[in-house]
Amino acid sequence: MVLTKWLIDTNLSEVELVGGKNASLGEMISNLSALGINVPNGFVVSAKAYDEFLSFNNLHEKISEILNSIDYDDAINLRKNAQKIRILIQNGEYPDNLRNEILDMYKELSKKYNQDEILELDVAVRSSATTEDLQDASFAGQQDTYLNVRGETQLLDKIKSCFASVFNERAIDYRHELNFSSMNVKLSVCIQKMVRSDLSSAGVAFSIDTESGNENVIVINSSYGLGEMVVSGQVGPDEFLVFKPTLKNGYQSIIDKRKGDKGMKMIYSDSQDKRTKTIPVEKHRREKFSLDDVKILQLARWVCKLEKYYTQKYGRWCPVDVEWAVDGTTNELFIVQARPETVHSNKDTNHLVTYSFEKDVEKKLLGKGVAVGDKIASGKVKVMYSLDTRQNDIVFEPGDVLVAEITDPDWEPIMKKASAIVTEKGGRTCHAAIVARELGVPAIVGVNNATELLNNNEPVTISCAEGDVGFIYEGEVPFKKEETQINELPELPVKIMMNVASPDQAFQFGRLPNAGVGLAREEFIINNFIKVHPLALLHPEKVTDDDVKEEIAKMTLGYNSPRMFFIRKLSYGIARIAAAFYPNDVIVRFSDFKSNEYANLLGGKYFEPHEENPMIGWRGASRYYSEAYEEAFGLECEAIKYVREIMGLKNVVVMIPFCRTIKECIQVQEVMRKFGLERGINGLRLFLMCEIPANVIEAEDFCQYVDGFSIGSNDLTQLTLGLDRDSELVQHIYDERNTSVKRMISWAIKACKKHGKKIGICGQGPSDFPDFAKFLIDEGIDSMSLTPDSVIKTIFKLNEMLNN
Secondary structure, eight states, X not given: OOOEEEXXXXXXXXXXXXXXXXXXXXXXXXXXXXXXXXXXXXXXXXXXXXXXXXXXXXXXXXXXXXXXXXXXXXXXXXXXXXXXXXXXXXXXXXXXHHHHHHHHHHHHHHHHHSTTSOOOOOEEEEEEETTTTBXXXXXXXXSOEEEEEOSHXXXXXXXXXXXXXXXXXXXXXXXXXXXXXXXXXXXXXEEEEOOOGGGSEEEEEESSOTTTOOTTEEEEEEEESOTHHHHHTOXXXXXXXEEHHHHTTTXXXXXXXXXXXXXXXXXXXXXXXOSEEEEEOOHHHHTSXXXXXXXXXXXXXXXXXXXXXXXXXXXXXXXXXXXEEEETTTTEEEEEEEEEOOSGGGSOTTEEEEEEEOTTOOOOEEEEEXXXXXXXXXXXXXXXXXXXXXXXXXXXXXXXXXXXXXXXXXXXXXXXXXXXXXXXXXXXXXXXXXXXXXXXOOEEEOOTTHHHHSOTTOEEEEEOOSSSEEEEEESOOOEEEEEEEGGGSOOOSSEEEEEEOOGGGHHHHTTSSOSEEEEEXXXXXXXXXXXXXXXXXXXXXXXXXXXXXXXXXXXXXXSSOHHHHHHHHHHHHHHHHHHHTXXXXXXXXXXXXXXXXXXXXXXXXXXXXXXXXXXXXXXXXXXXXXXXXXXXXXXXXXXXXXXXXXXXXXXXXXXXXXXXXXXXXXXXXXXXXXXXXXXXXXXXXXXXXXXXXXXXXXXHHHTTXXXXXXXXXXXXXXXXXXXXXXXXXXXXXXXXXXXXXXXXXXXXXXXXXXXTOEEEEOSSHHHHOHHHHHHXXXXXXXXXXXXXXXXXXXXXXXXXXXXX
């Protein structure tokens, strides 16, 4: 009977003996160390040893009787019976042969790391169940882990605690839901050298976007100290996104970096009773990222290798969920766990379900946090401070919205009843988020003071359908759910692209059938993520308001310079969109704020003139080459250059808006060259926003200087008809289907066709009026860029019109 085994001597063929987690660790140590992946050494107490322990203490029958008496609809009954079983196991005794074998292995492991001195090694004691990480269920976090365990007495005690954790109420209930017999579950335990991440950082990584399922993205969450804080959701971690296709081609493919609060960290404790403790993180460290770019890219490459290895091993695509740690004594990176991701990899990618609100529906925002999932749900708030509903003095009914400080997998019996979940702590890769995804329940984590903001029995609507940010709205806001079989969508004689403003929603939108992005607006990124006027960053001495200066200084903290803050923030926003639609074209329009809109940015009033009619004033191309704004435009060029040449996202196409003359088109390109962007170099293509009658009248001349046109029907309509589209007084005249506007569009299409240039449309018209879309197809337009919410219905409507 194999009771113990070195990790290096086991592999994935021995899941029944050592459990999924340990089998995976053994596989990595045996086969992936040659690829440069570090895994801490250790040994396994096998599932046979677990059985031997239960048999020696005559526990099989006693446990079975207790399990058969559980009322799974009664959380209190489940908890009490689970506790009875755990006490039986915890009070059990080791057979002498098992005890001696464990201690001999521990001494040998201590010797390996302490050379000739036989010192007691600090180890992690990790549970690994034989049912863990099946293809159709995660079981993540169902059993316990103990960190910084030292000495024979502690080791033996924590191994028994791992055995007992087979019968945590969360694990019993989870298996019951999936029709797994708890008596058929066997547990193995891994005793593994601790990585001193208490002196550095640790976290988790997924080789897939955890919300959209985009398989080209690696999501890394990181925080200071031991990784348990990230895994359990006790801290808001930093988040990094890495794009796999360009990473494999040697680019520095970090496409986004977002700081978490990282307010607390878990470190070693000298206490014999409790070997870890949590302490506050110093303010200056919270304001920095907890993982540098070198380690981010190293970890991302390892995650790619792990995914590739397991995909080949299992003979199917196998995205991975990884726990990692950096040893603060050596600055070495280690993988401490790896398992298959089981939520998105098992989804039917052909079946598309989208949630959205009706247009113009009124919503009152109560709070926001990190979105988990992509659904919308409504229900009555139930604030819970513990799992004991009697202590909370509430009755939790199916369909209620669970609101708590934190939800770990222990809460699964309650979570499965909830229509939605809101917590004050946690990140999108913690165990609670994983379980929420498996249950199909939308969750918003990291909502500050959620238990105080929301009142018991108050109806609310939880929205995770608006990107990475989740929103809590007052009352039951009407929403719609649409289901589509993608393989049933008809083919059209035109490319369907999308207008995408928000980087946060890009990965969700990228799941829709599309040929790329016809319009990505820089203004949205600047307004929502940067918020500062670029000239205020370049010339802070001209900002005289001390409060504004202080706010700008706070926002740019952690970046090499205010200038770099703008470049990085803009590049990350553009990169998320470009990655979501890769390898299809993503046409990024240079900023097209009007002077009054620029003035509303932080510090903007110090640099913007007052114009009576900004709509036809200093906007678009006329800004870029002007002495007063050229250096600010240079920041946009540098951001595009970074996205294309450093991140490797060469599917980004740039577009000049509101370009009135041929001379302006030439002048803008001269400035672009000055800042490292040149049409035709490194495959850069340049489009013109065709939105001024002059663009149509001189279309054949403009074609000599650009690679394509994108018709901006909104501005083209207002300038052709001579009206202000923002004025309610003349709204009844505004109509892109007007004969004059349609003639303009027809002439532009003909000019582009004559010169072999691409031409599409990115205005609102095709989204609102299918008959207008049909007119464009009849004219021979190459692409139509639609609002994401109108893509599916427009495809069906156009197909119907074209076939009648």
